[in-house]
Amino acid sequence: MLKGLLKTTGKIYFSHKIVLWLILAVLPVGVSVFVLEMFSNEIVQHIPIGVVKQDNSQLADRLERALQSSPVLDVKLICHDMGECEHAVIRGDLQTFVVLPTDLERRALRLEAPVIPVYSSGQNYLTNMFATKEIRAAITDVGTDLFTASFDDPIKTEIHSVGNIEGNYQGFLVLGLVSAMFHLAAMLVAVYVGSFPLRDKRVREFYQYAERSWFTLGVASFVPAVIIVWLEYMGSYAYTHRMLMPMGFEEFVMVSVAQLLMVISCVGAGMVFVGVTGVMRIATGVSGVIGGPAFAFAGQTFPVMAMPFAVRCFAFVLPLTHVLRVQSMMLLGDVGMQASWEVIKLMAGMALFWTLFGSLAMELRWKYRLKHDSQMPVVVEDDNPVAEFHLQFGKLLEKIRRRKND
Numbered sequence: 001m002l003k004g005l006l007k008t009t010g011k012i013y014f015s016h017k018i019v020l021w022l023i024l025a026v027l028p029v030g031v032s033v034f035v036l037e038m039f040s041n042e043i044v045q046h047i048p049i050g051v052v053k054q055d056n057s058q059l060a061d062r063l064e065r066a067l068q069s070s071p072v073l074d075v076k077l078i079c080h081d082m083g084e085c086e087h088a089v090i091r092g093d094l095q096t097f098v099v100l101p102t103d104l105e106r107r108a109l110r111l112e113a114p115v116i117p118v119y120s121s122g123q124n125y126l127t128n129m130f131a132t133k134e135i136r137a138a139i140t141d142v143g144t145d146l147f148t149a150s151f152d153d154p155i156k157t158e159i160h161s162v163g164n165i166e167g168n169y170q171g172f173l174v175l176g177l178v179s180a181m182f183h184l185a186a187m188l189v190a191v192y193v194g195s196f197p198l199r200d201k202r203v204r205e206f207y208q209y210a211e212r213s214w215f216t217l218g219v220a221s222f223v224p225a226v227i228i229v230w231l232e233y234m235g236s237y238a239y240t241h242r243m244l245m246p247m248g249f250e251e252f253v254m255v256s257v258a259q260l261l262m263v264i265s266c267v268g269a270g271m272v273f274v275g276v277t278g279v280m281r282i283a284t285g286v287s288g289v290i291g292g293p294a295f296a297f298a299g300q301t302f303p304v305m306a307m308p309f310a311v312r313c314f315a316f317v318l319p320l321t322h323v324l325r326v327q328s329m330m331l332l333g334d335v336g337m338q339a340s341w342e343v344i345k346l347m348a349g350m351a352l353f354w355t356l357f358g359s360l361a362m363e364l365r366w367k368y369r370l371k372h373d374s375q376m377p378v379v380v381e382d383d384n385p386v387a388e389f390h391l392q393f394g395k396l397l398e399k400i401r402r403r404k405n406d
Helices: 002-013 018-038 058-069 082-091 104-109 125-144 174-199 203-209 214-241 249-277 280-291 309-317 319-330 333-372 385-405
Strands: 047-053 073-079 096-100 118-120
Touching: 002 203, 002 214, 018 174, 018 214, 047 058, 047 082, 047 125, 058 073, 058 096, 058 104, 058 125, 073 082, 073 125, 082 096, 082 118, 096 125, 118 125, 174 203, 174 214, 174 249, 174 280, 174 319, 174 333, 203 214, 203 333, 214 249, 214 333, 249 280, 249 319, 249 333, 319 333
Parallel strands: 047 073, 047 096
Antiparallel strands: 096 118
16 A cells, blocks of 8 residues: 555656646745735835815814824825825825814814814725824824823824734734635645546546555545645745744644644645536636635634625635634734634534545546546556556557547
8 A cells, every 4th residue: 555655646746747836836835935025014104194284273283293293104295275185195195185174273172073084095995094093093192182281292102013023014914815825725736636637537547556546546646735735834934923923832833733724624625626526627716716815704804703694604614714813813822822722623623524525526536537538447566667668558549549539
């Protein structure tokens, strides 16, 4: 069995499979490093905004100074009218502008609760969220201190994140994007490994290499993919995590186990896609449709509890959702250890389900193809020249026969 396992693994992974290794190594690792470098800068700061001062009161001056003192905002332009700021937003020079309306101070002193309009670009939702949140905070601080003495230099603020000392995108966005990349890559690798024998009509050949054992063929096909993708995933995650607070040994083990279970689940799902469809093109498309937008449903960019019920159900069945929960909990240290165990148990059940389902689907698909393939029955026992010659000669005869029929 061991001989057949090693031989089948070598034939699948090391017989001029350039596309396989592109999907297996170059795609997930290369894209992860690229994304890491792209988001290596600090968290959003110095968002360009404008101010339209229609009121020349002391309150308007205090609000302007409060906006200028914010580390998130950068008052680039003091506009004479709204049209000037609107054109600056259209040009891309400003992201947001604030209007300090006429009689602002007088209405505030009369407790009439004046409204300060804020206009922002409709193209960049995330940046708008940062800007409007900071504008609201600055205005609220001035409003609560309205009847106290005015300071020329308001107290400045600093922004920090738990588990992310540097306060950059690597700490909360790139870690999720790296996981999403390997979430998709694991499914694509499983689809390619499981379907190229079907596409190339080589099921009988690999079945013979595996000593006529479906179990050996399945292990040789998918277990190496799981191990390789998992090791690449851990390496990419460790490289991304190096700028954050160091994890303890137990936290590292917890994250590694969650990542392994995610890879197993995704490989199992890819096996199901191949087993059900039997066509590489369709199975690859299904993997792309499910794995491509998975990051948007995993709860890291938009809260899961705010999604519709059907979308929440879809997010729940995605392995990415749960591995991101574990990674986020481990950023908090020992606090999230107990809760992570519950997620690990759930992921273990998910991995077991997809592995069993995928194994059954692939075995049925392989048996069906073996029964209906018109390949010549060639038994290959060893890597001797005679056996290899018979194999290649049989393939040549089969191609000639098909061309005559066509």
